[in-house]
Amino acid sequence: MNRFEDKVVLITGGASGLGHAAALQVAKEGGKLSLVDLNEDGLQEVKQQIESEAPNFGEIITIAADVSDEEATKNYVNKTVEKFGRIDGFFNNAGIEGKQNLTEDYGSDEFRKVVDINLNGVFYGMKYVLEVMKKQESGSIVNTASVGGIRGVGNQSGYAASKHGVVGLTRNSGVEYGQFNVSIKAIAPGAILTPMVEGSLKQMAGDNWEEAGKEFVSVNPMKRFGKPEEVGHLVAFLLSDQATFINGAVIPIDGGQSYKY
Numbered sequence: 295m296n297r298f299e300d301k302v303v304l305i306t307g308g309a310s311g312l313g314h315a316a317a318l319q320v321a322k323e324g325g326k327l328s329l330v331d332l333n334e335d336g337l338q339e340v341k342q343q344i345e346s347e348a349p350n351f352g353e354i355i356t357i358a359a360d361v362s363d364e365e366a367t368k369n370y371v372n373k374t375v376e377k378f379g380r381i382d383g384f385f386n387n388a389g390i391e392g393k394q395n396l397t398e399d400y401g402s403d404e405f406r407k408v409v410d411i412n413l414n415g416v417f418y419g420m421k422y423v424l425e426v427m428k429k430q431e432s433g434s435i436v437n438t439a440s441v442g443g444i445r446g447v448g449n450q451s452g453y454a455a456s457k458h459g460v461v462g463l464t465r466n467s468g469v470e471y472g473q474f475n476v477s478i479k480a481i482a483p484g485a486i487l488t489p490m491v492e493g494s495l496k497q498m499a500g501d502n503w504e505e506a507g508k509e510f511v512s513v514n515p516m517k518r519f520g521k522p523e524e525v526g527h528l529v530a531f532l533l534s535d536q537a538t539f540i541n542g543a544v545i546p547i548d549g550g551q552s553y554k555y
């Protein structure tokens with residue numbers, strides 16, 4: 295399949311985990327990529343991997359930026375349009391997990407920080423990319439929510455508030471922009487084994503993190519972590535011309551976890 299030939303895809307959080315997996319899939323299918331992340335070294339590593347493993351890819355630029363900074367967001371969108379002239383797909387994905395704590399202990403600074411990145415960052419990204427897509431009269435946006443954005447998980451006030459907010463933004467803007475031939479969807483991943491999840495297992499269990507991981511997924515109907523590439527495939531489909539009539543929808547990718555009583 296070459297669903298991204300002549301297509302421009304912008305990805306935030308492209309240096310790691312789900313953003314990295316989606317970038318690799320889009321590159322394998324001939325896409326032009328603009329990858330944004332705070333982590334400049336990580337961006338360079340992903341670029342090198344794409345150059346060696348996805349020889350088909352169109353072109354790639356990397357932009358170091360903090361998605362919670364509105365000016366930086368305006369700048370990464372402008373740079374992408376200056377380079378490629380358009381944006382066909384936007385994976386609005388960068389995020390952090392934040393601390394695990396009871397609500398009373400969560401901390402107002404931590405709450406602000408998590409909401410700033412996970413929710414305000416997603417809003418800024420949509421604000422500037424939608425301007426471009428509305429003018430082109432085409433485009434697809436995939437926002438990264440979470441199972442924690444559609445269910446109560448516990449011990450993650452900031453994360454839950456931010457991800458429920460991402461779901462709300464997706465539904466609201468999907469209703470607004472369908473008339474301009476722009477579709478907006480969200481994914482709600484469960485436990486996917488990315489550096490973020492590995493990091494929080496290590497926080498909880500130190501050297502025993504792999505055992506703790508098994509315990510963690512034992513309640514999942516499929517009794518395993520999801521793989522980043524499974525999410526990469528879903529995101530590539532949602533950003534492609536095969537998914538243009540999916541709009542305002544929130545799609546779980548969690549092994550059935552969010553449907554379990």
Ligand SMILES: NC(=O)c1ccc[n+]([C@@H]2O[C@H](COP(=O)([O-])OP(=O)(O)OC[C@H]3O[C@@H](n4cnc5c(N)ncnc54)[C@H](O)[C@@H]3O)[C@@H](O)[C@H]2O)c1
Nearest residue numbers: 307310311312331332360361388389440483485486488490
């Ligand atoms: N892995 C999971 O199980 C899981 C589950 C549900 C939702 N998610 C969501 O998926 C998204 C990606 O997470 P991941 O698991 O790939 O994590 P990750 O830590 O592997 O990757 C996230 C990337 O985002 C970047 N980033 C963080 N803050 C940033 C900022 N302010 N500006 C720019 N870049 C920033 C990081 O540098 C990193 O490269 C996040 O929004 C996360 O909440 C992940």
